Amino acid sequence: MTVIEESTLISGVYVARLRGFADERGRFMETFRTEWFPQRSWEIIQTNRSDSQTGVLRGLHYHHHQVDYWYVSRGRVRAGMVDLRPSSPTYLATQTIEMGDGLDLGLFLPIGVAHGFVALTDATLTYLVDNYYNGGRDENGVAWNDPDINLDWGITDPILSPRDAANSLLRDIPVENLPQ
Numbered sequence: 001m002t003v004i005e006e007s008t009l010i011s012g013v014y015v016a017r018l019r020g021f022a023d024e025r026g027r028f029m030e031t032f033r034t035e036w037f038p039q040r041s042w043e044i045i046q047t048n049r050s051d052s053q054t055g056v057l058r059g060l061h062y063h064h065h066q067v068d069y070w071y072v073s074r075g076r077v078r079a080g081m082v083d084l085r086p087s088s089p090t091y092l093a094t095q096t097i098e099m100g101d102g103l104d105l106g107l108f109l110p111i112g113v114a115h116g117f118v119a120l121t122d123a124t125l126t127y128l129v130d131n132y133y134n135g136g137r138d139e140n141g142v143a144w145n146d147p148d149i150n151l152d153w154g155i156t157d158p159i160l161s162p163r164d165a166a167n168s169l170l171r172d173i174p175v176e177n178l179p180q
Contacts (some may be wrong), residue, residue, distance in 0.1 A: 004036045009095040010083045011135055014038075016106035029104060031071045032128060037108050042067055042130040043164035049126050052077075057144055057158035059116015060151075060167065064179050065138045066131040068109040071101030080151045084170070085144070086113035087177050088160025094151045105177035112179030114142050116164075118153050140177065 003145040020029040034042065034179055050058065062084050070079065079097050083090045089091045098122060107117045118126065131138070143154065144160070146169050 002030065002033075002036065007095060009090065010081055010093050010113060011088050011090040012038075012110035013081060013095070015097065015110040016108070017177075018106060020102040020104060031106055032069060037069075038108075044069075044128045044130060046129050046132055048129065048133075049123075049124060051124050052117075053122050053159070054119055055155070055159045057116060057118040057153065057155070057160055058164060060114040060142045060144055060146075060149075061116060062114035062140050062142065062179060063111055063131075063138050064140070065111065065134075066106075066109055069128040070109070070117075071126050072105075072106040073124050073126055074100070074118065075121040076100040076103070076118040077119050077123050077125060078154060079107055079115065079117045080144075080153055081109065082114045082142070082151055083093065083112070083150050086116050086175065086179055088112070090147065094148070094149060096152060096154070103133070103137050116144060118155055118158055142173065143167045143169050146170050 002019055005015050009092045016036055018029055018031060020027050077099055079099055087092060103114040148170050
């Protein structure tokens with residue numbers, strides 16, 4: 001049976017501890033059910049796949065109109081999160097969690113929690129979202145190495161996209177651009 005636990009560090013983040021079933025033919029695992037999470041009315045309307053080589057860091061990204069659900073199907077990643085919701089009881093709390101390669105976890109990320117991951121090995125991450133991608137409307141970022149956030153990625157020199165390398169420090173983002 002899958003066990004769902006709310007993070008003790010960031011309100012509204014949920015970790016699904018998934019259970020696989022193996023026999024001589026291979027393995028089966030249920031990786032997602034809408035009913036596992038409190039926001040049960042959400043509709044999955046897009047699924048994405050991200051393939052990353054070892055050392056790639058993607059993020060930190062945050063949304064005003066989209067929840068994410070992550071599952072690592074190949075390799076291992078370290079997911080990093082920070083609560084950017086000023087109205088949240090866990091505002092500015094951070095958390096990292098390793099996923100993949102025997103750590104069969106699903107990760108539910110609510111609106112307003114900035115998130116990213118570093119590929120500890122070559123990895124494939126699949127994520128389900130409840131809104132279509134709209135880079136001009138709802139693709140926001142904050143620097144992965146922001147000293148005011150101080151998220152412990154366990155790395156010092158990741159491979160970044162030009163977009164992620166240009167993400168602003170939190171102190172430079174107007175409060176009206178942060179999720180409420």
